[in-house]
Each structure stands twice: as structure tokens, then as C-alpha cells.
Amino acid sequence: MVRGEQEIPGAEGWGYGPPRYRTVEQVRAAAEALAATPSAALTRDVSPTDLAKARICPAMRAASLVRTAAVGGVA
Structure with a gap:
């Protein structure tokens, strides 16, 4: 869909x-x-950590997701 x-x-x-x-x-x-x-x-089929690692989310949100996942929390 992205590429014409x-x-x-x-x-x-x-x-x-x-x-x-x-x-x-x-x-x-x-x-x-x-x-x-x-x-x-x-x-x-994608976790917040997957999105953050792939740098798909905006940087600030991705960093928040990684920190939250690292401490076992829910974003």
C-alpha cells in the first residue's frame, strides 16, 4: 500500500x-x-516492545513503551 x-x-x-x-x-x-x-x-500480532524496537512509534512514545515493558507494566 505504501509504494505506488x-x-x-x-x-x-x-x-x-x-x-x-x-x-x-x-x-x-x-x-x-x-x-x-x-x-x-x-x-x-505486534507488542508495544516490537513497535519500539522497529522504531515504528514516535521516539518519545517508543521510549515510554520500552521502559514500561522493561518493568513489566502495561502501556
Whole structure:
């Protein structure tokens, strides 16, 4: 969902391949699917510690989660 499907014509690579985009219809479909997905389903198999270690959460929140998990608490 994150990477676009169509390459931007004439655009040079940005260090991770050529920039890509999604059409308005593709973005709309993805937004509708995401909106219909319960938030609990997005993190069902991932712990707060996993998110912090992967640096997915904002740094301040991630640090808090790691400290809380380290002392056996609940975030």
C-alpha cells in the first residue's frame, strides 16, 4: 500500500528506485479498506516492545513503551 504502482515518467531514482505514485482511485480504495479495518486488527500480532524496537512509534512514545515493558507494566 505504501509504494505506488506507477513510476513517475522522467523522474530520476531517489536512492531507493524511481519515485512512484498511486491514482486517486487507488488511494480512495486503500483509504476505504483501512477505515473499515478495526484498529485492534492492525496491531493484533505486534507488542508495544516490537513497535519500539522497529522504531515504528514516535521516539518519545517508543521510549515510554520500552521502559514500561522493561518493568513489566502495561502501556
